[in-house]
Structures are given as C-alpha cells and as structure tokens.
Amino acid sequence: MTAIVLYCRPGFEKECGAEIQEKAAWNEMYGYLELKKNQGLVFFHLHDGSHGEALMKNLPLKRLIFARQWFVTLTEKIDLPDYNRVEAIVDALGNEWQYDDLRMEMADTNDGKALSKFCRKLAVPLRQGLRKVKVLTDKQSKTDVNQDGAILHALFLTGQTVVLGFSLARNSSNHVMGIPRLKFPSQSPSRSTLKLDEAFLHFIPKDEWETRLTSGMNAVDLGSAPGGWTYQLVRRGMMVTAIDNGPMAESLMETGQVKHKMMDGFKYVPMKQNVYWLVCDMIEKPQRVAKLMAEWLLNGYCKEAMFNLKLPMKGRYQQVTDDLQSIKDAFSQHNMTYELYAKHLYYDREEITVHARLLSPLPQK
Numbered sequence: 524m525t526a527i528v529l530y531c532r533p534g535f536e537k538e539c540g541a542e543i544q545e546k547a548a549w550n551e552m553y554g555y556l557e558l559k560k561n562q563g564l565v566f567f568h569l570h571d572g573s574h575g576e577a578l579m580k581n582l583p584l585k586r587l588i589f590a591r592q593w594f595v596t597l598t599e600k601i602d603l604p605d606y607n608r609v610e611a612i613v614d615a616l617g618n619e620w621q622y623d624d625l626r627m628e629m630a631d632t633n634d635g636k637a638l639s640k641f642c643r644k645l646a647v648p649l650r651q652g653l654r655k656v657k658v659l660t661d662k663q664s665k666t667d668v669n670q671d672g673a674i675l676h677a678l679f680l681t682g683q684t685v686v687l688g689f690s691l692a693r694n695s696s697n698h699v700m701g702i703p704r705l706k707f708p709s710q711s712p713s714r715s716t717l718k719l720d721e722a723f724l725h726f727i728p729k730d731e732w733e734t735r736l737t738s739g740m741n742a743v744d745l746g747s748a749p750g751g752w753t754y755q756l757v758r759r760g761m762m763v764t765a766i767d768n769g770p771m772a773e774s775l776m777e778t779g780q781v782k783h784k785m786m787d788g789f790k791y792v793p794m795k796q797n798v799y800w801l802v803c804d805m806i807e808k809p810q811r812v813a814k815l816m817a818e819w820l821l822n823g824y825c826k827e828a829m830f831n832l833k834l835p836m837k838g839r840y841q842q843v844t845d846d847l848q849s850i851k852d853a854f855s856q857h858n859m860t861y862e863l864y865a866k867h868l869y870y871d872r873e874e875i876t877v878h879a880r881l882l883s884p885l886p887q888k
C-alpha cells in the first residue's frame with residue numbers, strides 16, 4: 524500500500540499525523556495513520572495509491588506546520604541481506620523511473636544517529652550502483668538539482684530494513700530529513716539564536732536577502748534578554764531596539780547597534796514607523812502573542828514579523844490552528860492580503876515559529 528512518510532520532531536507524531544490527515548481530507552484523499560512514537564516518523568497509508576503523488580503536487584510542504592520533510596513510498600519495508608545490500612536495493616527499485624538525487628535518511632533519535640555511519644558508508648556504492656543502471660542521474664552540485672525532477676529517499680529503520688520512496692524536488696526540503704545543520708556562534712549570549720537563524724533561512728528566499736534582510740534596517744526585539752535573537756539582527760547589520768526588563772549581553776550593547784528599553788514588550792509602541800523587522804520570542808500565552816503581532820502589522824509598526832508561539836502540553840495542534848486563525852481573521856477584517864507561514868523548526872522545542880507580512884496597503888485610519 525502506498526504511504527506518505529513524514530519526518531517531524533520526536534514526540535510530535537500525533538500533531539504531524541493529525542495535520543496531514545486533515546489536509547489530505549481537504550483534497551478528498553483519505554487513509555490511516557501509523558505513528559512511530561518518539562521516533563519523529565509518521566506513515567500516512569493511503570486508501571488509493573494514486574493519491575500519493577497527487578497530494579504532493581497539490582499540497583505545498585511549506586503549508587504543513589509539523590512536517591520537516593516527506594516522501595511517497597515506492598516499496599514496502601525491504602529486508603536487506605548481510606551482503607550485496609546495494610544489489611538488493613537496486614533490484615527493488617527497478618529502472619522505470621529516474622531520480623536527480625539520493626537522500627540517505629534515518630529516524631532523528633539516538634538509535635537513528637547510530638545508523639548514520641552505516642548510511643554514509645553505504646551511500647557511495649549505492650549511488651554508483653544506481654547510476655550504473657541509470658536510476659540516478661549523473662553527479663551534479665546541490666545547487667544544480669532539477670526543480671522539475673524527483674529525489675530518491677532511502678529511509679533506514681535498521682541496518683537491515685529500508686523503505687524507499689520519492690519526493691518532488693520543487694516541493695521538498697533542501698536538507699536531509701528537513702534538518703539544517705547550523706553552527707552555534709560563540710559570540711551569541713544564548714542558544715535561542717539558532718531558532719531565528721533557522722527561521723530566516725527557512726522563510727526568506729535567499730535571493731531576497733539583499734532587500735529583506737539587509738544592513739541598515741531598523742528592527743525591534745520583544746522579550747529580547749539576554750539577546751540571542753538580537754544577535755542575529757546585529758550580525759546582519761541592523762539597528763535594534765531591544766525590549767525586555769531583563770539585562771542584555773554587554774557584547775551586544777558594545778556594538779552600538781542596540782538600544783535597550785527596560786519595559787514590558789506588550790506595552791512598547793515605536794515612536795516612528797520606520798521599523799522593518801519585528802521579532803518576538805516571549806514566554807507568554809500564544810493567544811496574546813498572536814494578537815500583538817497582528818496589531819503591530821495592521822498599525823504599520825513593522826513590515827515583517829517573525830515570532831514564536833509556545834505550545835501547550837495538550838491539544839497542541841488545535842491550539843496552533845486557533846492562534847493562526849485569529850491572525851488570519853484580524854487581517855481579513857481589514858480586507859488585507861497577506862503572507863502567513865508557520866513551521867515547527869528543527870531548533871524549536873515546545874513552540875512553533877511564524878512569519879507574517881502584509882502584501883496590500885495598510886487600512887486607512
């Protein structure tokens with residue numbers, strides 16, 4: 524039976540499963556879930572096998588909040604022999620289709636990480652074997668992947684069990700298992716800096732960085748202390764107003780790019796409408812943060828907002844849906860066109876990251 528396999532953060536399989544089942548139903552495609560608890564893997568088994576590729580064409584991965592990466596299965600679970608594993612995989616695939624890249628993948632768990640060495644060792648001979656039978660195209664750079672082509676996924680559940688599948692290059696993550704490998708900058712005062720770094724990488728197209736993430740912009744960081752998110756703005760050359768009752772790192776203050784106002788982030792209002800970026804990682808009820816972000820955009824206090832919404836212990840998917848809907852409702856009440864995306868990023872934990880901006884002129888007051 525054809526299935527869509529989705530990767531998510533371990534412990535969030537229920538939310539990831541509920542989301543793909545709901546979105547598939549919107550497209551009149553149905554199936555049942557197989558959740559790999561605490562392994563970050565969801566199998567959505569489709570009643571109609573033809574719906575796998577159709578769903579991947581109709582549903583943008585960027586519209587899924589909890590899924591980092593996905594693929595449609597080509598095979599059931601394959602038991603590999605102790606020897607000649609490459610031949611077994613090549614035989615299972617056949618040569619009907621051709622792929623532009625191969626991803627060797629495993630669960631994002633300690634057991635999965637133990638498989639990474641095995642996968643790296645197998646990757647070279649497997650690529651050679653697939654190219655020999657023309658299943659994999661000739662070697663090319665990662666930046667030269669055919670966006671109209673397909674990516675072959677080999678998900679190793681163990682060293683002797685693999686599931687093979689494919690994704691569409693234009694509708695899949697550029698990163699293996701949807702995980703970017705970012706290096707923590709030693710100059711940053713907190714590891715939370717990686718969340719904003721990943722958010723910019725994920726939500727803002729690289730060819731637009733020169734206009735949307737450029738030096739000289741004004742930014743506001745609500746709930747800034749000690750400065751993990753402010754650091755990402757400063758290193759991009761922005762001038763930052765940091766709002767928090769807590770202290771900021773001296774290293775950031777010494778740059779001359781940061782003004783620190785010790786006050787409640789919910790009470791601060793900028794004096795001038797020259798702020799481009801609003802970022803916010805406050806530990807607050809998500810309903811309050813969502814309302815505040817919508818108000819900042821609708822009042823013209825900023826052009827774009829990047830913020831986190833904290834997740835409750837229970838009913839997480841429903842809470843996320845409600846919070847995002849409240850923002851959509853606020854924009855719709857003013858007949859605004861907008862861009863709103865949310866993702867449970869790799870460096871997020873019990874929160875999701877949201878990016879929002881208005882695309883139409885501000886409402887007249």
